[in-house]
Structures are given as structure tokens and as C-alpha cells.
Amino acid sequence: MNKPEHTQPEKIDLRSMDVAEEKRGELKRSLGQAFPDIFAEGSIDFDQLKRALGEWVDPGKERFGLNWPGKAECMKIIQQPSPATLRPEREKSANFDEAENVFVEGDNLEVLKLLQKAYFGKVKLIYIDPPYNTGNEFIYPDNFTETLETYLAYTGQVDDERKRFSTNTDQSGRYHSRWMNMMFPRLYLARNLLRDDGAIFISIDDNEVHNLRALMDQIFGEENFVATIIWQKVYAPKNSAKFFSDDHDYILVYARNSDQWKPELLERTPEQDALYKNPDKDQRGPWMSDNLTARNFYGEGSYEVTGPSGKKFTPGKGRYWPVSQSKFNDLNADGRIWWGVSGDSMPRYKRYLSEVSAGRVPQTLWKYEEVGHTQDAKRELNKYVPYEETENTLNSVKPVNLIRRMIKIATKSDGDIVLDFFAGSGTTGQAVIEQSLDDGIRRRFIMVQLPEELPKPEANFKTISDFARARVKNVIAASQSDLLKKDSHGRGFRSFALDSSNFRSWDGGVSTSSDLESQLQLHVDHLRDAGEPEDVLYELLLKSGFPLATKVVKIDLNGAEVFSIEEGALLICLSKEITPELIDALAEANPLQVICLDEGFKGNDQLKTNAVQTFKARAQAEESEIVFKTV
Incomplete structure (x- = not known):
């Protein structure tokens, strides 16, 4: 049939x-x-x-x-799918048309839903520094079932009275439960965005580390737990501490799939290389000696050896040589056994600097001398964000080198995406830019931040997301010459804002004939009057599965402005006057997909039918396929 x-x-x-x-x-x-x-x-x-x-x-x-x-x-x-959109904000962006980095202002739960189609399985590294649930920093929507409406009310977009999100104090009931309710859906959706060889790093303190570990085991699977890193966040003890000085935070690390993820090696330190000497002037260069006995039983590992001085040695009680006697003799003949300066010491294996790995395996203790401390973090913020009020100093900000270390460990290729959906003052954006310039790997960031108001109003900044945009712009400005030489697409970012859809939605619950007539009209013309062409364009791109940094070119076809995506693979025509000649021009461009507005056909189903046939005929002539969609 x-x-x-x-x-x-x-x-x-x-x-x-x-x-x-x-x-x-x-x-x-x-x-x-x-x-x-x-x-x-x-x-x-x-x-x-x-x-x-x-x-x-x-x-x-x-x-x-x-x-x-x-x-x-x-x-x-x-x-619950999101009907919202992300509206482009050119005036808040930097080098919008060429940029491949993305900053989104909005509630991260809603934004994570909107990113699912375009970024499903594409993110290499997620780093987040979520609220630590200390009783005065945890801000979240009251009404979890109406996230978009709650967000619009919070930002003053739906009425004159701006509504504050709640603060989870330790006096409130279900203190930990409310934090878990905030984190669970965000982490669940975030996991979808990770590549199979991707990983997530999460900063946390003692208040919720145990709950977060259990939560991550459930969402990611305990088999994908990688490590709990201890970051030494301060350089001096706090004498005002009630019990112990709180000197560290944790960073939980989970892989999307531990069978496919492995950490990149860190660069070796001068101190490590200094351990290698060459007292015997070995032609193979500097070396260090290593223990040549082991506890693990080895059937051929119990024998006696004689050193150059004539002294005899055995592995010792409960220990074994890790190689057979024949292999030991070969190593000794090759000069790879060290018997001490006088030739009468317990034999040790010579490990040459030239033969060791070019890097070092990451460890779980990160000292402030290597990755920075909280005071470093505040100085870096002050350097790039010229705020005036001391009350606006962000106490939870992290040092750039801390995040740069995560980036070095968890990314390795051009195009790797780093996502931070609790972006704060934009430290992750700075870290991605600086690390990419340092090692030449062209990574990209996506940052998401709620427009949380600053403690004290300022002339140039109103929200923490203002801080983040300003910070990244100033980092780019300070690195402009290097960016022009090494990474022209990294010298900017596209800014977007969470907003209501540009399209009116069909309401299946109509009850009167006038309501029905109104809804039927929406079926033909459901584009909101306030929808700007570029706003509509990016909503269609995002909901068609195209990344927010997709290159867009405007072309003219038969007098109509058409957006060309991926070198013409997708054509989006937002004209409200679609003609047979325009359809012919779209088909002649030989795209893989065409999207038009329903409104442009003016209810003319015959014109739509003819358009379908035109695209079909063109595809057959080119032995290809053109998908034609309307909205």
C-alpha cells in the first residue's frame, strides 16, 4: 500500500x-x-x-x-516542555555576528530546557558554582510549575510590581528539601547536554556536599563518580571561627560515561623535574630511582641478587621482586639498576625523565598556591568590573585559575563547549578565553545567569548578569591583540534574554464561539505583534535544533529578505507576502530545509500545496530532499 x-x-x-x-x-x-x-x-x-x-x-x-x-x-x-524563547540582545553583546560564545540572562531551569534540542549531547565540560544553601544566598523561583511566568514577574516584565524570588533560610521548613528541589531538575537536564566523553565539575561546601553526592549518584549513576576535589580556598586561618577554620571547599566530579571520559594530564612542574638527577652521567639523561620490590605475590619474584660490591640482596620478608631473575639481569646489563654510589645499596630501578609522561595525573588536593584563593578571585573581579559600591563585592566568586585547571583537565579540542549555568560574575567566560589563548585550543562558552539585583544600585550596573557581561567584554578588550592573531571568533559573545515566545499558542480549552473564532484566527496569524524578525529568527533556529552561535547570512530572493543558515542548508523566510515567484526562488537556491510563516500564505492552502510540489520537483531534479515547514 x-x-x-x-x-x-x-x-x-x-x-x-x-x-x-x-x-x-x-x-x-x-x-x-x-x-x-x-x-x-x-x-x-x-x-x-x-x-x-x-x-x-x-x-x-x-x-x-x-x-x-x-x-x-x-x-x-x-x-514540562518550555514555550519560552531566547531573545537576541545585540546592544549587550560583543561582536555579535562573528562571536561563537553565548551569554544568556534568565532562569537557568527554563534556559536548560530551551537548550535541549540544539545542544543535546554536545557539551564537553559543565562547571557550576550553585548556591551553597547557607541561609542567605539561595534564591530560586517560588512557583516551580510556572517557571517562565515566575521569572517574568521577577524581572518586572508582566506587571509594575517586581517580585523577589525567595531566600531559603535555615529557619524555613524543609530547608534541605527546598535546595534539592532546586538542584534536581537542573542537574537532570544538564546531564542531557553532556557529550558521552564529557564531565561536570560542581563547587560545594559542607552544608550540602553529602546531599549533592547522593543526588549526583542518582542522576549520573554512582559508577560515573570520578573524584571529590578539595580546594584550599583561603591562605590564612580564620581566628574568629567558632570551632575550626573553614579553609576548603569541595568540587565534585562526575563523568557522563566513565568508560569514555579520561582526564587530560596537567603540565609537569619545575619541582617535579628537579627530582631527576644524573650522578652517574648516564647517557640517557637525568633519572630518579624507584623502589624495586612489591608486596604483591609473584611466583618468579623470590631470588637473591648480587651487587657490584659483592653484597647480596633479597626482597625482604613478605615482599617480591616485580620481575623475573632473567628480566632483572637484562635491566642490570642495560644500566637501569642503581646500586648506590658505592655499589653496595639495595637495588632500585632507574626511571628516566626522557621516558616519563609529558604531564602529570591530576590530584584531588588543589592548593591555593596553584589555583588561587578567594582574595585572588575578588582582585580579579575588581580588575575587570569597575563597580563603585563595596557592598556589591561578590563573596562567592571563584579564582580564574581554579576554573582554568578544570578546563585543562576536561577539554582538549577546538570547538569544545564549556557550560556554566550559575555563571555569577562571568569567571568561567574569562577562564575559557584566557586558557584558549594560552594553549591555542579554541574552546567556546555558554553562560547562564539570573538577573539578580545587586545589593546596592549603581549607575552602570543593576544586576549580577551586568557584571558578567562587563567582565567578559573587558577581558576581551585587554586581550584584543592576541585574540586577533589567534582566535578571531573568540573575541566576543552573543547575549540573549529569556522571554515569552514570539508566537501565540493554540488554546485547546475554548468554550464559546467567539473564543473559537479567535483561536482559529491564531491558527493563521499567531505571530505576536511585538516580534522582531531577528527575535523570530533565533526562536526558530533554537527550536529547530541549531546552536545559538550558528552563522546567519541575509540574502535577497525575489525582493524578499531571507536568512541563510549553514551556507544555505536552511533558508528561513519571514515574509508576510509569499508569492509563487518567491517559492520558485527559494527552491532554486536548493536548500535542505525551508521555513516560512503561515501568515505569509494568507490562508491560501492552494499556494501551500503548490509550494510543496515545487520543492518536491526541485529535490527530485537534484536527487535530494527539501523539507518544507511552516510556523
Whole structure:
């Protein structure tokens, strides 16, 4: 039986990715071959899966796991697609058209949903410095079920009365639960964005490190836990401490897939190289001696050896030579055994500097001498953000070298994306720019920050996101000559703001004939009056799965302005007067996909049908395919 021929264009889904549907598809792809009988009519038969595994779990039995009040509601929030958009802000950007870095101002939960289609599985490194839940820094939306509306009210975009987000004080009920409810959906969505060889680094302190570890085990899987890093954040003890001076923070590290992720080696230090000497003037160069016995039993590792002085040696009680006697003799003949200056010392293995790895394995103790401390962080902020009020000093800011070390460990290739969705004053942006200039690897950042108001108003800055943009602009200005030589696309960023969709949504709950007539009109013309062409363009790009840094070129086709994406692979026409001649011109350009406004057809279904046929004929002539969509 032949499939019916499509005579109308496809419709674009203006919602963010349906995370639950994506997970069902992933589950089916993973288990479909082994358990085809558990999938029926688009749903999953979990009872059948239990039977197939020979198991039965009594719902009344207690099971080990992490639970807290509000967890079920978190899953509803995750699965609720976002109808919002990210509106470009050229005036707040730097080198918008050429930039490949992205800054987004908005509630990070909503923004993470909007990033799912375009960045699913594309981010190499996520670093976040979330609120530490100390009782006075934890700001989050009150109403988790209406995140966009809550955000718009918070930023004063829906009424005259600006509404503050709540602060989670330690006197409030469910103190830890509220923090978990804030973190869970954000981390869940963030995991989707990581590449299989990607990793996430999270700064945290003692207040929530235990809960965060349990939360990450559940979202990422405890098999993907990599390390808990201890960062020495201060250089002097606090004598005012009630019990102990709080000298460190933690950084939790999880891989998206520990089988595919491995850390990059750090550069060797002069102190490490200084340990290698050459007292015997060995032609192979400097070396250091290493223990030549081990505790692990080795069947051929119990024998006696004789040194140059005639003195005899055995491994000692409970220890063994790690090589056979034949191999030992070969090493000795090759000059790789050190018997001491007088030739009468316990033999040791000579490890040559020329043969060791070019780098060093990262360790879990990061001292302030290597990666900076909190005072360094404040000095760096002061250098690039000329704020006036001392009350606006951000106490939670991190030093640039701390984040640069994470970048060195977790990224290695041009185009690697670094995401920070608790961006604060923009330290991650500075770290990406400086590290990329230092080692020549062209990384890109995406930063997301809530426009949280500063403690005290200033003439040039109103919010923390203003700090972040100013910081990155000034870092770019200070590095302009190097950026022009090494990384022209890194000398800027595109700024976006979370906002309502440019399109009116269809309401299926209409009840009167006048309501129905109004909704039917929206079906033809559902573009909001305030929607600027570029605003509409980037909403369509994002919701069609194109990154926010995608290169866009304006071209003229039959007198109409058309946006050309990916060198003409996608053409977006926002004209409100679509003609047969314009359709012919779009087809002649031979794109892979064309998107037009419904409004441009003026309700003329015949013109749409003719457009479908025109694109089909052109594709057949070129032995290709042109996907035609309307919105």
C-alpha cells in the first residue's frame, strides 16, 4: 500500500524538547532488541519487564534510595516542555555576528530546557558554582510549575510590581528539601547536554556536599563518580571561627560515561623535574630511582641478587621482586639498576625523565598556591568590573585559575563547549578565553545567569548578569591583540534574554464561539505583534535544533529578505507576502530545509500545496530532499 502524498508543509513544534519522550526513545533503543515484548502501543510494560527478569518487587517493601519532599514534583517540572524563547540582545553583546560564545540572562531551569534540542549531547565540560544553601544566598523561583511566568514577574516584565524570588533560610521548613528541589531538575537536564566523553565539575561546601553526592549518584549513576576535589580556598586561618577554620571547599566530579571520559594530564612542574638527577652521567639523561620490590605475590619474584660490591640482596620478608631473575639481569646489563654510589645499596630501578609522561595525573588536593584563593578571585573581579559600591563585592566568586585547571583537565579540542549555568560574575567566560589563548585550543562558552539585583544600585550596573557581561567584554578588550592573531571568533559573545515566545499558542480549552473564532484566527496569524524578525529568527533556529552561535547570512530572493543558515542548508523566510515567484526562488537556491510563516500564505492552502510540489520537483531534479515547514 502506497503512503499518502503530503500536500501541506510540516509544522514546527515551538516547544522545547519533550524530555520524557526522549528518555522513552532512548530506553527503547537500548532494550528493544533484548526485550521487544515490554514495548506495546507506545508505552512500557514494567510488569512484563520484571517478569522477563525473573523478579518481583513488592511495592510495600522499603528500598534503598534517595527521597525527599517534592521529588515527584521535580519530575513533572522536568517533563514540562518550555514555550519560552531566547531573545537576541545585540546592544549587550560583543561582536555579535562573528562571536561563537553565548551569554544568556534568565532562569537557568527554563534556559536548560530551551537548550535541549540544539545542544543535546554536545557539551564537553559543565562547571557550576550553585548556591551553597547557607541561609542567605539561595534564591530560586517560588512557583516551580510556572517557571517562565515566575521569572517574568521577577524581572518586572508582566506587571509594575517586581517580585523577589525567595531566600531559603535555615529557619524555613524543609530547608534541605527546598535546595534539592532546586538542584534536581537542573542537574537532570544538564546531564542531557553532556557529550558521552564529557564531565561536570560542581563547587560545594559542607552544608550540602553529602546531599549533592547522593543526588549526583542518582542522576549520573554512582559508577560515573570520578573524584571529590578539595580546594584550599583561603591562605590564612580564620581566628574568629567558632570551632575550626573553614579553609576548603569541595568540587565534585562526575563523568557522563566513565568508560569514555579520561582526564587530560596537567603540565609537569619545575619541582617535579628537579627530582631527576644524573650522578652517574648516564647517557640517557637525568633519572630518579624507584623502589624495586612489591608486596604483591609473584611466583618468579623470590631470588637473591648480587651487587657490584659483592653484597647480596633479597626482597625482604613478605615482599617480591616485580620481575623475573632473567628480566632483572637484562635491566642490570642495560644500566637501569642503581646500586648506590658505592655499589653496595639495595637495588632500585632507574626511571628516566626522557621516558616519563609529558604531564602529570591530576590530584584531588588543589592548593591555593596553584589555583588561587578567594582574595585572588575578588582582585580579579575588581580588575575587570569597575563597580563603585563595596557592598556589591561578590563573596562567592571563584579564582580564574581554579576554573582554568578544570578546563585543562576536561577539554582538549577546538570547538569544545564549556557550560556554566550559575555563571555569577562571568569567571568561567574569562577562564575559557584566557586558557584558549594560552594553549591555542579554541574552546567556546555558554553562560547562564539570573538577573539578580545587586545589593546596592549603581549607575552602570543593576544586576549580577551586568557584571558578567562587563567582565567578559573587558577581558576581551585587554586581550584584543592576541585574540586577533589567534582566535578571531573568540573575541566576543552573543547575549540573549529569556522571554515569552514570539508566537501565540493554540488554546485547546475554548468554550464559546467567539473564543473559537479567535483561536482559529491564531491558527493563521499567531505571530505576536511585538516580534522582531531577528527575535523570530533565533526562536526558530533554537527550536529547530541549531546552536545559538550558528552563522546567519541575509540574502535577497525575489525582493524578499531571507536568512541563510549553514551556507544555505536552511533558508528561513519571514515574509508576510509569499508569492509563487518567491517559492520558485527559494527552491532554486536548493536548500535542505525551508521555513516560512503561515501568515505569509494568507490562508491560501492552494499556494501551500503548490509550494510543496515545487520543492518536491526541485529535490527530485537534484536527487535530494527539501523539507518544507511552516510556523
